[in-house]
Amino acid sequence: MLAINQINQQRLWKTIKELSEIGSGTNIAEEGVTRLSLSLEDLEARHYVISLMEEAGLDVRVDEVGNIIGKLEGTDPNAPIVMTGSHVDTVLQGGVFDGTLGVLGAIEAVRSIKESGIQLTHSIEVVSFTDEEGTRFGTGYIGSKAMTGYLDEATLSLTDANGITYAEALHQAGFDPTLYKQAIRKPEEIKAYVEMHIEQGKVLEENELAVGVVTNIQGPVWVEVTLNSHPDHAGATPMNMRRDASLAMAEVMLEVERIATKYQGVGTVGKLKVEPGGVNIIPGKAIFSIDLRHGDIELRTKMVNEVTASIEEISKKRLIEPVIELKKSVDPAVCSSTIVDLLEESCKELDIPTMKLPCGAGHDSLMMTKITEMGMIFVRSKDGISHNPKEWTEKEDCVKGTHVLLQALRKLAK
Template sequence: MTVHAPATLVEPTRIDEDLAQLASLIDDTTPGYTRQALTDIDIAGRQWVLRRFRDAGLDSRIDAAGNVIGILPGTNPAAGTLMTGSHTDTVEGGGRFDGNVGVVAALEAVRTLRETGTTLTHDLMVVDFFAEEPNRFGLSCLGSRALMGHLSAADLNRRDEHGTRLGDALPGAGLNAVDMLSAAVETGTIRAFLELHIEQGPYLEAHGSQIGLVTSITGITRFRGLFSGRRDHAGTTPMSHRRDAGCAAAGTVLAIEAIASSHPDGRGTTGAVTFSPTAVNVITETATLTGEFRSPDLDWLADAASQLDVAAQAQASQRGVELQLDWVPSESPALMDTSLLDICAGATEDLGLHQSRLYSGAEHDAAIIAKHIPTAMIFIPSQDGRSHCPEEFTHAAEIVDGATVLLNALIRIDKAATAGRAR
C-alpha cells in the first residue's frame, strides 16, 4: 500500500536539454567528451552550472574550493541542511553522463519543488563538486575533500610528472591554494547527503533493475613504481647481461592483474607505464608505473599491497634493477547510511521501480562525505556497463526514473528528519 503519494517532475525533458548543453562544453581536440578539471573548458562548465542554479532560483556561488553551490532555503533556518549533487568534470575521452546526471537531476528536483510550491523544512544545498575525477597530481575529489576539511597542505604539495605543484596549478582554474584549505563547511548542520549517479557497470542491467541502492563504496590504494636499470646498446648486449627496467615494469603489470583476479571483488589497474629512453635500439634505463587496487574489502586491499611489493621486488631483483615503490594514502571503503537507504527504497517501491542493492566499484564524492555526514547513493543503469568512454550511455527514461527517486527521497528525508527532531 502506498503511504506517500509520489511527486513527479514538472518538466523532465529539461534534464535531457541540460545534459546536451553540458555535452557541448568539451575539449574538441580530444575524442569523446572531455572536460577535465584545471582546464579552461572546466571553468566554462562550472560557470554554466552556476548560471543554471541561479536561473532555478538558488542562492548560488562558487566557493574557494571550486565547488558550485546553490541553496534553496527551507522554512526553518535552524533545522539544518540536506545536500545533494555530483560533479561535471570528466576523464579524458570520457562520456557525457557520469556525474553530470546527478547535477542536472538535482537541478530539476529544485525546479519541481519551486514550481509546485513544495517546501522543505531544511535548506537544500545542491553542489557541483570540483575535480572529482583523478588528475595528474594523483588526487581525486578535490572539491569534496576541501568541503569536508579533508584537504591538507601536503595534498597541495603533490607534484605532477613535470614537477608542477598542485597548489601552483590552482590559479589557472581561478582558485587560491590558501583559500582552498579554509573552504570547509560546518558538517554538523548537514543532516544528509544524497547522490544520484550512473552505475558505470553492468550489474543493474544484468538484474533488470531500474534503480540501484549503494551499500558501500570501494576502497582504493594507488601506487607509483620507479624502476631504475642500465642504459645499453640493444643490439650488442646479450639478454643475460641486461638490466632492463622496462621488462621489470612489464612483469609487474601482469602481477597487478594476477593479484586482482584472485579476489571476486578485487580490481587492479595499471594506469600508465613510461619508458626512458624510448629509442628501439636502446635498453630501457628507467620505467615508471602507476596503478591502483580497489575493493570493498579493506583487509584484501592491505594484502594486495603486500603481494604487489613482493612481486615488483622480484621482477626488479631478477633483472638487477632497482625499485622505488611509493603508495599514495589510501581511501578506506565507505559505508552508506542504512536509514537513508531504506528511505530511498521506499520511494523507489512507491514509484513501482525494480531495485537492487550493490556496492560501488567506482570512486565518488559520496565516499568522502560519508566520513562526516549520513550519506546514500542512487544508481541508474549504464548500457552494456560502459563508462569513462565516449560510448557511455543511459536512456533518458532511466535518468528521469533516477531523478524522480531523488526528488521523492529528498522530500521523505526532510519529513523524517523534521519528525525526528520533534520527538
C-alpha cells in the same frame, strides 16, 4: 508511503543537452566534452549551473574554493541540511553524463519539489563540487576535500601543464584560495549526502536495470614502480646473463592479476614504459603504475602488501633494484545502511526494479562520508563506457534515477 512527485523530463534532458554543448567543440561524438577544472569551459559550465539554480528558485552561493551551492530552504532553519550533488568538470575528451547527471538531476529534483509546493523541514543543498576529476592538477575531489577539511597547502601548490598553481587558478577564477578553510562544513550541519552518478561499468546493463543502489565505494591505491637494471645488447647477451627489467615487470603484472582475483578486489597496470626502448636492446628500466581497489580497507591493505612483497621477490630473483612509490591512497567508504534502505524503498515505491552493487570509481561521496551519512544512486551506462566520447545513458534512465533521487530527498528532508 509518500505520494509520487513527477520531475519535468523534457527540462532535465534539455539541461543535459545544453551543458554538453559547453566544451564539446564541433564534433561531440568524436571529441566528447572537455571541461578541465577552472578552465574557460569549466567556468562557462559553472555560470550555466548558477543560472539554472537561480531559475529553479534556489539561494545560490559559491564558497571559497568554488563549490556552487544552491539551497532550498526548509521550514526549520536549525535542522541539519540534506545535501546532494556531483561535479561538472570533466576529463580530457570525456562524456556528457559523468558528474553532470548528478548536478542537473539534483537541480531538477529540487526544482520539482519547490514547484509542487511541498514544505520540507530540512533544507536541501545542491552542490556542484570543484574539480572532482583531478585531470588538470593530478589530484581530484578538491571541492569535497575543502568542504570536509582535507584540503591542504601542498595541494594548492600543485601545478598544471603550464606551470600554473592550483592557488593561481582559483585566484584567476575569482576565488580567494587563502581562505580555503572557510569552505569547511561541520558534521552537525549536514544530515546526509546523496549522490546520483552514472555507473561507468556494465553491472546494471548486464542485469537489465536502469537504477542501482551503491553499497560501498572501493578506494584506490596508486603505486608507481620503477625497476632498475642494466640495458644490454639483444644479440650479444645470452639469456642466462640478462637482467631484463621488462620481464620482471611482466611477472609483477601477472602477480597483480592473481592477488586482485584472490581477494575479489581489482588490480590494473595501465601505464607502462620501458627504457631505453630499442628493438635490439634489453630493457634496463621499466616504469609502471599499479591501481589496486577494494571495498574493505583491511583486505586492500593485504593486497598492497602482497603486491609489494612480490615486486621485491621478483626483483631479487632477477637482480633488479625496485623503487616503489605510493602516489595516492583513498580509503574505501561504506554507504550508510539507512540511506541504502531508504533508496531501495524509494525504488520500490516508484516501481523501479533495482539491485545493490559496489562502486569501483572514486566520487566526491568518498570525501563526504568523512563528515556525514552517505549514499549513492547509480544509473545505467551503455556498454559500461565512461571517460570517453561514447559515454551514454538513455533519457528514460536519467529520468528514473532522478525520480529516485527526488523521492529519497523528500524522505530525508521531511
